[in-house]
Amino acid sequence: MRISVVHPRELGPSETARWRALQGADPALDNPFLSPEFTIETGRVREQARVAVLTDGADVVGFFPFERHQLGIGRPIAAGLTDAQGMIHAKDIEFSLHELMKACGLAVFEFDHLLAGQPLVPAKHTRHPSPVIDLSDGYAAYVETLKQVSGKTYKSTAYKSRKLGRDFGELRHDYGIRDQAVLRVLTDWKTDQYRRTGRADRFSRPWITKLVENLLEIDSEHFGGSLDMVYVGDRPVAGHFGLRTKTTLAGWFPAYDTAFAKYSPGLIHHLAMAERAAEAGIRLIDMGRGEKEYKEKLKTGELWVTEGRIARATPGAGVHWLVRVPVRKARGTVLANSMLRETADLALKTYGRIRTSLAS
Structure with a gap:
């Protein structure tokens, strides 16, 4: 097994075609966050983006997209944004996880949406549901x-x-x-939502805004940005921007105008989106990991993702453990307990209201 590490811009047409073939051969990998286009576009706005290319003999048998940060800390491509993470690989692949980490120059690889069943999944990890809408039999079904x-x-x-x-x-x-x-209307709503609920505004980061704008321009057979909007007259009410493969739509940025909140615009929109997506050939909508009421109401099933870390015995891994692991465990404890989760959510919303009132 040979492992070479490149920046996404160095991938040529043959590598991209092979990536797509490996992805298409395994239904578990049918997610746009695992598509070559997503990694390549992320590389345009993230210099720390990398791809490990695994070759066995004359055949490329795997691609491992990741980001390499200081002290050899590794994270998934577009860390903090992706709802599906992992390696794109041949089903019978065999490799040394230690050698992969070493070749990538990583002391640690930290993940929070790594697909269950991946060869990367370590012995110690936590599993979390990712709600989905099954449209394989059509919208009416x-x-x-x-x-x-x-x-x-x-x-x-x-x-x-x-x-x-x-x-x-x-x-x-x-x-x-x-x-x-139209995309800017949606992201403005999303920024307002982040502030109201006490969350960090993702669109305050220029690279995220640029990535989303670039992805909107892509519309190919295998991959594309997916933007839709519900209107009353000419007034936008609710919408969503996500990514799609030929048959899977990944939920990403849903938002609505709060002036219409009493009408449940988010639910109205999601049903409208599901109907049009099914007409366009989408067989599955992956709404992503997260305890959200609307996901519980709309889902037909669940996929599973994992959270954890892979580490080598290095000083960088030790520093990472001290800084990140206790925080992640505390966060996991809160999310796993409905009472703690609701208390934390209320505290964040209170903070958001105070922050909004001070800014106005």
């Missing part, structure tokens, strides 16, 4: 399932959709939008 498992949600959302139309005008849903101005 999904609606029938939703009526059975979450009938009250479906009925109330349909009622609120009709009421929204009566109160403000006919509803319109635009799917597959390529307009940067």
